[in-house]
Amino acid sequence: MSDTATPVNTPMQGAQATPATRLSKRDIDSTLNARLAALQTPKLRDEYGQQGSFLYIEDFLPRDYTERLIAAVHDTMPAVNRNYLPGHKAGGSVSRHTLDKLAPFIADLYRSDALIKWLEAITGDKLQLSPEDDPHAYALYFYTRPGDHIGWHYDTSYYEGRRYTLLLGVIDDSSCLLDYELHTKTPGKSAQPGAVQYPPGAFVFFDGDKLRHRVTPLGENEMRVSLTFEYVTNPNMRPFQRFISNMKDSIAYFGFKQVFRRKGGKNGQA
Template sequence: MDQLISDSLKETDEASLRAKYSEQDEFVIVDEFLPLEVLSRWELELARLKPHVHRNYLPGHKKGGSVAYQTMNALAPSITRVYHSAPLLGFLRRVVGAEVNECPSSDPHRCALYAYTEEGDHMGWHYDTSYYKDRRWTVLVGFKDESSSHLLCLLHTRNSDRDVVNLELQIKPGTLVIFNGDKVYHAVSPLKKGESRYIVSMQYVTTGKMNPFMRFISNMKDAVAYFGLRGVFGKGRLR
């Protein structure tokens, strides 16, 4: 896996990506970064993940399904290998210009699957509020998209010196969307009947420090809004 990612890095213009990331207030798109060989492996593992999708509906906020890291690691190791890839981690550090590291192993959101599979599945407007003491980044990876749904983003919402930029994106398979979720206001538009959309969400931090109370708050949010109590507090163990 590391070699495949290293090969992809040879085709990227890192200087241009760094400039765009800075100019767009910590947001950049890396088109079709993952090769088809990696996506083919992911496709084979998707069938194993589907029975373990935990669905949530929070009126006014979100409707859809998710799979936590622990289940992903057990059933879809080629996906979590990308998350753990040293070449990818080095690439992220160079693009964002910071000491990016993996989230703690106990964080169910460090590498998760988002499954939009029913009519009306969506994600409301939000920031990826971090409960960590330091910085956190979101990396969305296009996986399988058979929908008219889009990732909606507003850039520079917290920058009074810039006009807000409105983006409507369809993330192609293998494409990375790298951003600081505390700065980028974003949403996912609703699915139509008969459509489906699968996205892999990867989270990275600088040190991963979080006080116990905020860890409890973070876990409860993930349990209610994403993975269920078992997916968070049961560590996603399969029986």
């Protein structure tokens, strides 16, 4: 069941929306390289490993980039697809296909070579972009109505390799928490609970198959929006796994029209 989200007026964390001027790939990589060079990457890599493939950085994005993401939220609000699954989730989503049209900065940020190379240094894996037909490759997730939440789950990879999740805080005028459990699949270790309320510009990164997590329910007069990037180690997916993934995305996130959209050509239309 889905419908369109009701627009919510919310303060923008004291930031002014940045005009939708397109940044070049060189500009994005240059800015991110400068920001990432200031981080203690070897220490963060060790922390990531010790926590069973999980890392949180509170102040990650340059302020200008956070402002651009906040502006993207307001630009895409009319396109939010809301879903409700009793006992599991309620909220709204905007897929990468819509973001390509309404918020191209997000797509450019996702593809940044500087960001991907730094994530590879953290994980030790060679990372690839999710395929162009994957609506989850980059997406905005909206919590705008009291009770919006998502229950305990893993970001299960239907690809033949691993799938990594990167979460970026965009708007957080809420009491929601990202609850998580580390080491649920680490042999010889007990699960370690934790929670974080990540603000605009914050960074959460983990192996989707290893971190059990949830988002607690939204309260009255609150709003929370986060951005997700998905990177993979192998972009191949078997047909049956593709079917399962598409059905889950259609029902729980983006709607059938976005997930089963056809590209131009003899097999369909744009």
